Amino acid sequence: MTHSRSALIVRAGWEGHSPVAATDLFVPHLVASGFEVRVEESTSVYADAAGLASVDLIMQCVTMSTIEPDELSGLTAAVRAGTGLAGWHGGIADSFRASSDYFHLVGGQFASHPGKPASEERDGSERDNFVPYTVAMTELGRQHPITEGIADFDLETEQYWVLSDDLNDVLATTTQRVRAGDPWHREVTSPAVWTRQWGDGRIFVATPGHSMDVLQHANVRTIIERGLLWASR
Template sequence: MVVRGGWAGHEPVACTEMFLDGLRDSGFEVQTFETLEVYEDASALARADLIVQCWTGGRLTAEQEHNLVERVRTGAGFAGWHGGIVATGFEAARYQFMVGGRFVCHPGGFVDYDVDIVAEHPIVSGVGGFSVHTEQYFCHTDPTLEVLATTTFTGDHGAPETAGAVIPVVWVRRFGQGRVFVSTLGHGPDDLAVPQVRTITERGLRWAAVRA
């Protein structure tokens, strides 16, 4: 199940389309939805082994939040990137708890920064540290996450308070019987096309789909 929409600046259709053929090649039957109302359909959620969400700025109703969180808790994977997963559902506390982090700001807009691989995990196996030119997401995150990649803020771009802050860029977590994969990289197709980003994202989607 691919749920996409929200703020058009993140190009949710173009971004998700980059990964659909790969999912099909891995044996998934892919269905796309361009409304959050699909989370009200318990039968549709029950059929989903993996829910890929790319929806920046969404607001979840109590029913949508409950159904989504419970489906992941009972075994579905939940995965996404950038604002489509960490800059949405701000009022939904159970959703925020499941995802494990929320977007706060990106000082300076598009800037150059380094991404450091900090764990041994199949998602980042063989991927070394790399540099990107995109938004550097400052997130508030759950301390229990399994963090796979981080970035260190310099305090530049009018945000001296961030100097030295090490912020997760890629993380995973087990949630009940489900798995959650989050990457803050992926403002648009160009970001997702960076080889390391694409590899991590493709692996992350597949990892999330395997029951814990």
């Protein structure tokens, strides 16, 4: 197979999001789509601005980590020049909490996943954070190539409450309900799938993807696979 495009996978950070297994899941899709795939286990690759210039797509899965100034500068410059940036869940929306400039780049930051209501018993496991919720398509989402043909669907996993801005083109949303014992007093809708134009570069984010079973959900996997291709230069 001839490779017409290059993809860089950057995976690191918190192991709870299975960065190796999760990114490996999408490598066959990238290869079949004509990408030459390179994998890096550290964000230090972002400091190589010249090397990033030839990359068409960065697929990032880095949760709760830190990024050095020269790394962020290299990543931002690459995206502005046309390199695509794509990812899911905490691997892109909760990557570098200490960096407001990174938040500015990707357009959304994980704030919380409130989890089970106070009225339900918790057992201390990660399932305390799982709730049933709907991923609801927007009008744009019903027409966009990433989500076209995908109806609203339900998940039971972490539901991300996201802080974001209106530069994002939101393809799907999720709404936090108000339950007994919650401190918020009205429903809060957050983007669940969005795209963002930054300079000449395209950014794709999907908030579902906490675990392998969610990533292998037919709709979630399709959205991410399409999002990777859409974001690429």
